[in-house]
Amino acid sequence: MSFVSMPRQDLLLAIDSLAQEKLIDREIVIESLEAAIAKIAKHKYGEEFNIVANIDRKNGAIYVKRLFDVIESPDAAGEDYDAGTMLTVAQAKKYAKNPHVGDVVEDPLPEPEFGRMAFQTAKQIMTARVRDAEKGRQYEEFKDNIGDIVSGVVKRIEFGNVFVDINGKAEGYIKGTELIPGERLAVGDRVRALIMDVARSNTGPQIFLTRTHPMFMEKLFVQEVPEIYEGVIKIKSVSRAPGSHAKIAVETQDPSIDAVGMTVGIKGTRIQPVINECHGEKIDVILYSEDPAVFIVNAMQPAKVAKIIVDEDTRTAAVVVTEDQQSLAIGRRGQNVRLASQLTGWNIDVMNEAEEQERRAKEFKEKTELFIKGLDVDEMIAHLLITEGFRTIEEIAFVDLAELESIEGFNAELATELQTRAKSYLDKIEQDYLDAGHKIGMSDDLLTFDFIKRPIIMKLGENGIKSLADLADLASDELVEILGEDMMSPRLAARVIMKAREVAYDIKQDEE
Numbered sequence: 001m002s003f004v005s006m007p008r009q010d011l012l013l014a015i016d017s018l019a020q021e022k023l024i025d026r027e028i029v030i031e032s033l034e035a036a037i038a039k040i041a042k043h044k045y046g047e048e049f050n051i052v053a054n055i056d057r058k059n060g061a062i063y064v065k066r067l068f069d070v071i072e073s074p075d076a077a078g079e080d081y082d083a084g085t086m087l088t089v090a091q092a093k094k095y096a097k098n099p100h101v102g103d104v105v106e107d108p109l110p111e112p113e114f115g116r117m118a119f120q121t122a123k124q125i126m127t128a129r130v131r132d133a134e135k136g137r138q139y140e141e142f143k144d145n146i147g148d149i150v151s152g153v154v155k156r157i158e159f160g161n162v163f164v165d166i167n168g169k170a171e172g173y174i175k176g177t178e179l180i181p182g183e184r185l186a187v188g189d190r191v192r193a194l195i196m197d198v199a200r201s202n203t204g205p206q207i208f209l210t211r212t213h214p215m216f217m218e219k220l221f222v223q224e225v226p227e228i229y230e231g232v233i234k235i236k237s238v239s240r241a242p243g244s245h246a247k248i249a250v251e252t253q254d255p256s257i258d259a260v261g262m263t264v265g266i267k268g269t270r271i272q273p274v275i276n277e278c279h280g281e282k283i284d285v286i287l288y289s290e291d292p293a294v295f296i297v298n299a300m301q302p303a304k305v306a307k308i309i310v311d312e313d314t315r316t317a318a319v320v321v322t323e324d325q326q327s328l329a330i331g332r333r334g335q336n337v338r339l340a341s342q343l344t345g346w347n348i349d350v351m352n353e354a355e356e357q358e359r360r361a362k363e364f365k366e367k368t369e370l371f372i373k374g375l376d377v378d379e380m381i382a383h384l385l386i387t388e389g390f391r392t393i394e395e396i397a398f399v400d401l402a403e404l405e406s407i408e409g410f411n412a413e414l415a416t417e418l419q420t421r422a423k424s425y426l427d428k429i430e431q432d433y434l435d436a437g438h439k440i441g442m443s444d445d446l447l448t449f450d451f452i453k454r455p456i457i458m459k460l461g462e463n464g465i466k467s468l469a470d471l472a473d474l475a476s477d478e479l480v481e482i483l484g485e486d487m488m489s490p491r492l493a494a495r496v497i498m499k500a501r502e503v504a505y506d507i508k509q510d511e512e
Contacts, residue, residue, distance in 0.1 A: 011060040030055050037062060040112045048084030051109070066107040068092065070099045143198045149219045150209070154189045164191060170207055178210040180279040181243040192277060194219060214238035217246055217283075220274045225263055227252075233259045236288040239342035241335055243279050247299060247343045251288035260285045286343065292317070296348060299340035303329035306353065316347040320356045367391065374425040375418060384409065397422035433458075443467040451499045459483060472500040 015033065019026040037053035041064050045051060050067045068087040071077050077086060092099035095107050152164035152172055160176035162185055174193055185191060193209035194216040210216060218238050227233040233252045240246040252259040263285045264271045271283060284302070289295040296317050297305045307320040319337075321329045329350045330337050341348045351359065364386060371382035374393045388407050390396055396404070397419060404415035433454055437447040442461040445468040449457065463482045465471050471479075476493040488496070 009060055011055070011062075012057075030057065037064065037112070041109060044112045045109060046084065048082075050085045062111050064109045064111055066109060068095070068105050068107065070101055070103040070105060072101050146195050146198060147215060147219075149192055149194055149216070149223070151190060151192045154185050154187050154191060156187060157185065162191070164193070164209065166207065172207040172209045174209045174211065178208075178212050180211050180281070183211075183243070183279045192220075211278075212240070212242040214240050214246075217248065217274065217278060217281075220277055221248065221263065224270050224273050225265075227257070227262050232257065233262055237343050237345075239339040240281070241339060243281055245282045245284075245331070245335055245339060246278070247284045247286055247339045249286045249288040249295070249299070249343055260287050292344070292346060296340065296344050296346055299343045300329055300336070300348075300350075303336065305329070307356070310346075314347070315345065316349065318356065318359065319348055319350050320353060321350060323352045323354075326350065326352050375421045377418070377421075381418075393422045393425055397426055437461055441466050445469075445504070446471060449500065449503065452496055456483060456487065459487075468500055468504040472497065472504040 015029045016026060019029045034053045034055055037055075038051050041051045041053060042049065045066070052065060052067060054063045054065075055061070056063070067085070069085060070089060070092045071081070071086050073088055074081045074083075074086075087095075087099075087105065089099055089101060092103070092105045095105040096103070099105055150166050150172065152166040155163045155165045155171065157163070160179075162174040162176075162179065164172040164174065166172050172193065172195075174191075178193075178196070179185070191211075193211050194213055195207060196210045196213060197208040199206045199208070215238070217240060218235050221235060222228050225233065228235060228250075232254060233250050236249040236251055238246065238248045248263070250259045250263050252262075262270075271285065275281060275283060286295075286298045286301060289298065292312070293308050293310050296310070296319065297308055300319060300321075303321055303325050305319050306322055306325075309318040309320075311317070319329065328336070331339075337348050337350050367386050368379060368382045370393065371377060371385055371390075372379060375382075375396070384407055385396065390399075399419075401412070401415050401419060404410060404418060405412050407415075434444070434447055437458065440461050442457075443466060446457060446460070446466065449468055449471070460471065460482065465474070465482070474482075474497055476490055476497055479493040479497060480488055480490055483493075
């Protein structure tokens with residue numbers, strides 16, 4: 001027996017209308033309606049049955065049927081046997097001509113009548129499913145927009161946290177700490193913010209917004225400066241003290257363009273909207289340079305730098321300024337030098353000329369003492385090595401012998417002897433380090449893990465991290481807690497642990 005449903009073009013029109021209104025896939029609406037009809041049919045014919053409903057996508061006809069799995073016998077099915085959903089081969093012949101074990105046979109059923117209760121049930125099921133689909137669409141839409149600026153209206157403010165209606169599509173959330181210090185938003189205000197993260201929740205996507213992140217300022221400049229939007233001018237980095245001061249580094253490959261001037265605009269016409277949006281934040285636009293020394297000097301604006309000494313190995317720079325420029329270079333509560341460090345990625349130490357001379361003298365004395373002790377030479381030879389630019393015993397141990405021989409007063413014999421002594425000194429330092437590690441139970445795989453420095457490794461050992469596997473099993477926040485944020489940033493801790501896992505377990509991981 002079969003039951004044929006009449007075509008229902010009006011049903012398809014209603015489905016299309018709902019799909020367009022909710023901005024969700026037509027198929028989701030149809031599947032939601034099918035689930036609702038199946039639920040009503042189960043209520044009428046029996047909850048124990050496996051009942052499904054299908055809607056013809058072309059004409060809207062509705063088909064309802066029971067499904068049975070064909071089995072050999074109830075005994076063969078064992079504990080899984082279900083009389084409501086299973087038939088033997090003999091029983092299945094009522095619904096199919098030649099059934100076999102493993103087949104699924106269908107029993108067509110009449111379409112259930114939609115009474116008031118049935119209609120309410122169908123409406124509830126459809127509403128729930130459509131709402132879930134809408135939440136899913138919103139999540140996917142905003143997930144792909146992380147890092148973009150959105151505009152919305154403040155709906156409510158609770159305990160300093162701001163809830164924003166994003167164009168009627170979803171609700172955004174700005175924590176009090178992600179608001180620019182000093183700004184006061186009120187219900188009904190229009191506000192712009194950066195999408196920082198998006199998470200799923202039962203009530204819809206949670207959209208976390210920020211107005212303090214450096215990328216927020218970067219995206220504002222993209223909107224205000226056509227050359228940045230078009231890629232003619234590139235933003236290399238941004239550092240911010242939200243609401244107070246910021247620095248932004250820009251560059252261009254077109255020599256005819258003034259990257260800084262274009263970004264600022266005539267009489268500040270381009271930068272002023274960004275300043276206004278950031279609650280009056282002072283913004284220094286800096287010209288980027290591939291030369292670290294030039295970039296750091298630019299980043300120290302508005303202070304004028306007299307001299308700079310950079311150490312590329314440690315990414316530190318000593319910036320020397322005249323005494324009258326020192327306070328400007330450092331900035332209020334160290335803000336200017338801190339922003340310059342964040343902008344360039346270098347550790348910057350500001351000093352006046354007298355302090356720099358004192359630093360050089362102290363450094364010269366320390367190197368002299370190191371060479372005298374480590375190489376067993378007199379003060380004159382130590383001074384000659386320092387004057388020639390040698391800073392560490394490692395440099396002497398592994399430099400080309402010809403370079404040592406070329407020093408005035410040196411010969412091949414002296415150069416060879418110095419290099420031999422340097423290597424012997426390093427071997428002793430290495431053995432002392434390994435002995436100290438072994439004494440507290442540390443394994444060689446951690447002691448020779450050259451991704452981090454020796455003092456950090458020893459501190460790990462003193463805190464119970466004895467092997468590379470111990471380090472690999474830590475979470476990044478645990479590593480930061482052991483070492484302290486002054487020694488290990490959260491971002492660096494994550495990289496260290498990833499590298500440890502890669503070496504300890506031979507696992508290649510995505511560093512992003």
